[in-house]
Amino acid sequence: MRAITKGALALVLGCLLPACAKHESGYAGAVAADAALRSPEGAYLAYEHDVSIALAAAQIPPRLRAAQSACSSGKFGDCSVLNVSQQGGDHPSASLTVRIAPDGVEPLIAQASAGAEIGSRSTHAEDLAQAVRDNTLLRTRLEKEQVRLAEFQQRRDLSVADMIALSQQLSQVEAQLQVAQQEAAQHLRRIDTQRLTLRFHPPGGQSGRGEIRQAVRDFFATLATGTAWTIRTVAFLIPAVIGLTILLALWRRLRRKKT
Numbered sequence: 607m608r609a610i611t612k613g614a615l616a617l618v619l620g621c622l623l624p625a626c627a628k629h630e631s632g633y634a635g636a637v638a639a640d641a642a643l644r645s646p647e648g649a650y651l652a653y654e655h656d657v658s659i660a661l662a663a664a665q666i667p668p669r670l671r672a673a674q675s676a677c678s679s680g681k682f683g684d685c686s687v688l689n690v691s692q693q694g695g696d697h698p699s700a701s702l703t704v705r706i707a708p709d710g711v712e713p714l715i716a717q718a719s720a721g722a723e724i725g726s727r728s729t730h731a732e733d734l735a736q737a738v739r740d741n742t743l744l745r746t747r748l749e750k751e752q753v754r755l756a757e758f759q760q761r762r763d764l765s766v767a768d769m770i771a772l773s774q775q776l777s778q779v780e781a782q783l784q785v786a787q788q789e790a791a792q793h794l795r796r797i798d799t800q801r802l803t804l805r806f807h808p809p810g811g812q813s814g815r816g817e818i819r820q821a822v823r824d825f826f827a828t829l830a831t832g833t834a835w836t837i838r839t840v841a842f843l844i845p846a847v848i849g850l851t852i853l854l855a856l857w858r859r860l861r862r863k864k865t
Contacts, residue, residue, distance in 0.1 A: 643729065644708050645797050650734040652796040653708075656803045657715055658725040663698045663808040665722075670700040673718045673804055677702075682710030684799065700806040705799045718804050725807075734793055741790050748783040755779060 645651040661669060670692060677685040689703040706714060715724075755776045758764070764772070 643711070643731075643800070650738045650793070650797050651731040652734055653800040654730045654732070654803075655711060655715075655727070655800065656730075656805070657719070657727045658805045658807065659719045659722050660725045660809045661722040661806050666698055666700050666806045666808070667692065669718060669722075670702060670806060673702050673714065676714060676717060677704045677706065682713045683707035685710060685714075686799075688801070698808060701803060702806075703801065703803045705795070705801050707798075708800055711800055711802055714802065715804070718806075723809070732796075734797060738790075738793050741786055741793065745783065745786045745790065748779055748786060752776065752779050752783060 643653050645653075659669075670690070674687060674690060676682060677687050683706065685704055685706040687702070687704050689701070692700040702718075704714070755772060758772055759769070759776070
């Protein structure tokens with residue numbers, strides 16, 4: 607009976623543990639999502655993240671493509687690729703800059719750094735409160751001026767010259783209002799989404815070995831350059847040596863005559 611009881615207890619625990627693991631995993635994911643940096647209520651903060659990832663040189667290109675594909679496909683929410691750069695040779699590196707929804711920042715970093723080491727990470731927030739406030743005041747003023755000018759256009763006692771001047775002024779106000787509206791939309795996008803830059807580079811040891819290989823390759827080129835400069839230096843000094851030798855011989859002859 608005791609053995610049967612232990613077996614039943616082990617079976618129950620075996621069934622419960624995976625469920626608990628799934629529950630904990632889901633809870634961790636929820637905590638990570640809730641921990642995403644967001645602009646607080648009433649604040650206008652534009653967050654920017656910079657992450658450096660140490661990765662084997664051969665894995666940099668496929669990891670860069672995977673991160674770019676995840677952004678373009680919207681795997682982690684609204685995301686736009688802003689810049690992609692890649693460098694090969696003895697100093698391989700790559701970088702990807704995206705603008706992504708706050709909830710997608712950590713998942714994209716986790717995917718890009720899976721099995722690698724995060725060398726450094728920094729987060730910067732730009733306060734756009736003053737810019738947003740100034741833009742709001744500007745749009746309000748321009749909208750009021752637009753309405754006032756439109757009301758003047760309805761008057762029938764205006765001359766042709768006044769109508770032309772009024773139309774030109776109204777066009778200028780509408781153009782300024784359009785620029786202000788575009789700037790407001792840009793502010794809103796910077797607040798609602800976050801800029802993320804992923805920088806991929808090989809570990810320090812691989813980078814050092816690459817420099818050694820490059821130095822070995824440059825050995826003969828450096829030797830040839832040094833030899834060429836030595837030959838040029840010798841050729842440059844030969845006339846000076848000949849001239850000094852002649853002057854020294856003349857000085858000795860004059861000295862002998864005086865003696």
